[in-house]
Amino acid sequence: FQSTQARSQAEPLVVEGTSYPRDEYTNATPTILSKLPRRLHLQPSHPIGILRKQIEAHFSSFAHLNSISPIVTVQQNFDDLGFPPDHPGRALTDSYYLNKQHMLRTHTSAHEVESFRKGLDQFLLSADVYRRDEIDRSHYPVFHQMEGCNVVDPAQGGIERLERENAEMRSALQRANIVIDDPTGDETATNPYQSEHDPRVARIIAEHLKNSLNGLVLRLFGPNADKQGEPLQVRWIEATFPWTAPSYEVEVLFNGKWLEILGCGVVRQEALARSGVSHKQGWAFGLGLERIAMVLFSIPDIRLFWSQDDRFLSQFREGEISTFKPYSKYPECYKDLAFWLPERAGEEAVGKAWHENDFMEVVRDEAGDLVEGVQLSDPTNENLFSSRLARQIDEFTHPKTKRQSRCYRFTYRSMDRSLSNEEVNLIQDRLVERVTNEMQVEVR
Ligand code: FA5
Numbered sequence: 469f470q471s472t473q474a475r476s477q478a479e480p481l482v483v484e485g486t487s488y489p490r491d492e493y494t495n496a497t498p499t500i501l502s503k504l505p506r507r508l509h510l511q512p513s514h515p516i517g518i519l520r521k522q523i524e525a526h527f528s529s530f531a532h533l534n535s536i537s538p539i540v541t542v543q544q545n546f547d548d549l550g551f552p553p554d555h556p557g558r559a560l561t562d563s564y565y566l567n568k569q570h571m572l573r574t575h576t577s578a579h580e581v582e583s584f585r586k587g588l589d590q591f592l593l594s595a596d597v598y599r600r601d602e603i604d605r606s607h608y609p610v611f612h613q614m615e616g617c618n619v620v621d622p623a624q625g626g627i628e629r630l631e632r633e634n635a636e637m638r639s640a641l642q643r644a645n646i647v648i649d650d651p652t653g654d655e656t657a658t659n660p661y662q663s664e665h666d667p668r669v670a671r672i673i674a675e676h677l678k679n680s681l682n683g684l685v686l687r688l689f690g691p692n693a694d695k696q697g698e699p700l701q702v703r704w705i706e707a708t709f710p711w712t713a714p715s716y717e718v719e720v721l722f723n724g725k726w727l728e729i730l731g732c733g734v735v736r737q738e739a740l741a742r743s744g745v746s747h748k749q750g751w752a753f754g755l756g757l758e759r760i761a762m763v764l765f766s767i768p769d770i771r772l773f774w775s776q777d778d779r780f781l782s783q784f785r786e787g788e789i790s791t792f793k794p795y796s797k798y799p800e801c802y803k804d805l806a807f808w809l810p811e812r813a814g815e816e817a818v819g820k821a822w823h824e825n826d827f828m829e830v831v832r833d834e835a836g837d838l839v840e841g842v843q844l845s846d847p848t849n850e851n852l853f854s855s856r857l858a859r860q861i862d863e864f865t866h867p868k869t870k871r872q873s874r875c876y877r878f879t880y881r882s883m884d885r886s887l888s889n890e891e892v893n894l895i896q897d898r899l900v901e902r903v904t905n906e907m908q909v910e911v912r
């Protein structure tokens with residue numbers, strides 16, 4: 469953005485007492501940086517803190533790390549984990565950078581290598597993570613993840629220990645009211661064991677990972693399944709992460725919907741070697757705390773986690789999973805905005821000049837949590853809002869000039885109070901001004 473560049477040579481960015489010289493990568497906004505001190509996962513009677521403690525109780529023999537700064541190097545977040553240089557996650561449109569070297573972590577895996585290097589073998593690490601994204605009821609640019617890692621030294625009887633624990637966990641799961649659909653079973657052509665692993669050992673580690681996580685899912689979701697007398701349903705899906713092989717995702721059926729709760733896998737020996745512990749082997753997972761908390765506490769909107777309204781906060785008690793009772797919803801207010809995208813020579817240039825996430829960032833910066841959703845819309849057909857189909861209609865290209873037009877509908881609503889039309893107009897006016905000045909679009 470021009471405004472960021474204009475400031476670039478001036479004062480450095482000061483975050484949590486450290487200063488970071490700005491450069492062409494700097495894209496972390498004040499709105500985003502204002503979330504850093506909140507530390508929701510450390511609050512004992514906040515749903516995110518309550519859920520964290522429940523999972524820690526399940527992995528009680530693990531070390532529990534909870535106060536690691538969200539500012540990491542690009543090396544920690546991507547390079548150490550083997551992300552290729554052209555991985556889309558690295559793009560300025562997807563991640564928040566303080567500068568070329570420093571960023572807000574996009575996942576808790578950013579701390580795996582340094583933790584292994586410190587000699588940590590079994591640990592849970594919970595933290596706030598930051599990603600540039602769309603705006604809706606289940607996406608927010610800050611959320612919380614928990615990393616879980618378990619590595620052992622085969623020369624110290626580590627594999628035999630995993631085998632003993634597998635036998636215990638297997639029989640506990642057999643007695644439980646759970647149906648596990650796992651077509652990922654042994655290695656497959658598309659999800660193979662690592663070539664440097666003995667297949668017997670790789671199988672033991674993968675089974676230990678699966679038993680541990682099936683047990684966790686049972687502990688978190690099981691009581692709800694019991695109430696209805698129906699078994700809890702879990703399914704395992706093949707996945708890919710640059711630092712694990714084989715890799716999986718886990719989904720849980722809850723209220724008739726499959727919910728993706730985590731990604732995981734057997735840690736690649738390259739990552740362990742980078743940590744100076746190439747003699748160890750083991751597994752890692754990363755789960756999303758909001759996704760699980762929304763379901764367990766019946767919280768309908770991800771923005772509520774950030775509410776400081778007593779009607780939200782007073783509903784939760786340390787150590788208790790309770791059902792959230794929505795308080796009166798304040799009325800919503802719609803605003804439409806249509807504009808032409810900047811004109812560029814080639815199509816490639818257009819793609820580079822305009823990215824929707826940049827637009828969303830300006831929206832978040834001006835409207836903060838008052839905006840509930842922003843959707844491409846067709847002003848002539850109300851029913852198309854929030855549908856992916858709407859994109860085809862609302863990305864209109866002028867047949868002669870080839871200019872592209874966009875129409876967005878903004879839904880404004882406060883979680884805590886009634887918004888006046890004047891207040892919303894003021895926000896919308898500022899927003900239009902910034903979009904016009906900074907993104908070279910022409911409002912229609
Ligand atoms: C990861 O972030 C990997 N670091 C997970 C991992 C760890 C893999 C260790 C292997 C070993 P992913 O981007 O899929 O993967 O996110 C993991 C979980 O975070 C998801 O399953 C989901 O529960 C949660 N999550 C991801 N994006 C969002 C979002 N925008 N809002 C809320 N939760 C999210």
Ligand code: MG
Pocket residue numbers: 717728731
């Ligand atoms: Mg995923």
